Amino acid sequence: MIKRGKTHAPSKFGAWLSRVPAPRLLYPLYLARQLYLDQREIGIPSLPEALDGLRVAYVSDIHFGCFLSEEQVRELAERVNALDADLLILGGDYGDGPIAYERFWRVVPDFHARYGVCGVLGNHDRQDGRLKMLVASMRRRGVIPLVNDTLRLELNGSTVAVCGPDDCYHGAPNYDKLARQARGADLVIFAPHSPDALEDAYAVSPRPFFHLVLCGHMHGGQIAPFGLNLHTASRRGYRYGARYRTGVIREKGVTVVVSNGVGTTWMPLRLGAKPQYHLFTMRKIK
Numbered sequence: 001m002i003k004r005g006k007t008h009a010p011s012k013f014g015a016w017l018s019r020v021p022a023p024r025l026l027y028p029l030y031l032a033r034q035l036y037l038d039q040r041e042i043g044i045p046s047l048p049e050a051l052d053g054l055r056v057a058y059v060s061d062i063h064f065g066c067f068l069s070e071e072q073v074r075e076l077a078e079r080v081n082a083l084d085a086d087l088l089i090l091g092g093d094y095g096d097g098p099i100a101y102e103r104f105w106r107v108v109p110d111f112h113a114r115y116g117v118c119g120v121l122g123n124h125d126r127q128d129g130r131l132k133m134l135v136a137s138m139r140r141r142g143v144i145p146l147v148n149d150t151l152r153l154e155l156n157g158s159t160v161a162v163c164g165p166d167d168c169y170h171g172a173p174n175y176d177k178l179a180r181q182a183r184g185a186d187l188v189i190f191a192p193h194s195p196d197a198l199e200d201a202y203a204v205s206p207r208p209f210f211h212l213v214l215c216g217h218m219h220g221g222q223i224a225p226f227g228l229n230l231h232t233a234s235r236r237g238y239r240y241g242a243r244y245r246t247g248v249i250r251e252k253g254v255t256v257v258v259s260n261g262v263g264t265t266w267m268p269l270r271l272g273a274k275p276q277y278h279l280f281t282m283r284k285i286k
Contacts, residue, residue, distance in 0.1 A: 010066040010096055014267040018067050028223070028269040032067070035076065035262065037083075038278045040248075042255055043285035044211050048186045050156035054282040056189070057083050057113060060091025060216025061122070061261025065100035067268040070107045076262060076277070077109040083279050087153070088113035089162060090143065091216040091259065092122025092193035098133070101125050105137040118144040118151045118162055122193040122217065124265075126170035146191070148174040150181035161185035163210060168197045169235060175201045179209040187282065193217050195244035195258055196235050202252060213256040214280075220246035220260030220273025227272060246273060 010018075022029040044051075059080055064073055080088065088111055095101035101124070111117045125134055135145040144151055146164020153160045161182040165173035173192070178201075182188045190201060190210035194217035202208055218233050221242075229242040243249065249256040257280070260273045 011266055015066050018268045028271045031274060032264050032268045032270040033072075034275060035072075035079065036274050036276045037079070038259075038276045039280075040278075041281045041283045042212060042257075043283050044187060044255075045253075045285055047282060047284040048158040049284065050158040051160065051187050051282055052284040054155070054160070054187070055083070055086045056214075056280045056282065057085035057088045058091060058191075058214045058257070058259065058278040058280065059088070059262060060193070060214075060259045061093045061219060061263055062104070063093055063096055063124070063261070063263025063265060064104040064108075065096035067096075067265075068263045073104065073108050077111060080277060081109075081112045084114070085279060086114045087160070087162070088117040089189070089191050089214055090117070090119030091191060091214065091261075092120045092167065093124045093216070093261070093263075094119075094122070095124065096265075097124055098128050098130055101134065102137055105141050108141070110142055115153050115155065116144060116151065117142060118146050118164065120146050120164040120191055120193055121167050121171065123167050123169040126167040131171075147171070148177055150178055152181075152185065158187070159185040161188045163188060163190045165190075165192050165197055165201070167193055168200070169194070173197060173200070175204045179204050182209055187211055189214060191215065194234075195256065198244075198256070208252050208254045210254060213254060214259070214278075215257070216259040216261045218245055218258055218260075219264065220258075220270075222264060222266075222270055222273055224272035 138145040151162040163178040188210040
């Protein structure tokens with residue numbers, strides 16, 4: 001278990017910057033206010049034919065509040081819904097903290113996906129422990145909260161399992177429970193908020209109990225000129241280096257995707273880590 005620690009909060013200078021116009025000339029400020037779609041195919045060995053072409057949307061680290069407005073939240077929901085995905089997974093950190101979290105679920109338009117919308121909790125969501133309020137807010141908007149729980153979908157005779165652990169900083173993740181719940185599924189998607197969960201999740205069994213990992217938290221480094229990892233959000237320290245900073249990593253027979261996320265923390269600035277949301281198409285490979 002990772003030790004708990006302080007979560008970040010917007011700085012006063014950052015709050016002031018969020019009100020400054022952002023022309024291209026002020027590129028880090030400008031980039032933080034953009035939003036890009038990352039669209040790619042994910043090859044899964046032994047994927048059943050029935051799941052070939054399954055479209056999974058993923059959105060993480062929205063950070064509604066000081067640095068992300070209601071208008072931007074509405075635009076995000078419109079863009080995500082326009083993807084017409086089969087499944088939508090939300091990756092946590094919906095607000096800067098529990099107060100912004102609660103307001104986020106009041107102002108965001110309903111998310112839609114053909115077979116369901118589910119979501120996990122992030123460290124900013126969980127920092128004061130009001131778990132009942134957190135999950136109730138999601139359920140009221142038709143989102144299935146996954147807190148040490150698994151969503152199982154039966155699609156044309158095949159099973160998809162989405163495993164969502166509790167936050168590994170302020171919660172109590174139970175990876176053994178998720179492994180049991182996912183047993184027998186043809187496609188298992190593990191969706192922790194942070195890649196810091198991977199080390200403990202891999203230790204559950206000799207082989208990973210999941211095929212695909214979708215996570216965020218790292219913000220791509222947020223300020224990462226030329227891909228340099230100037231700062232890491234990992235509580236595991238710098239021993240990972242830039243390994244889980246951003247992008248697609250293939251390890252232990254698993255595909256791991258680390259999203260840059262939508263919003264920012266500390267400062268409304270980005271460099272070398274553009275804000276993104278995702279659409280993944282599952283493909284059967286040998």
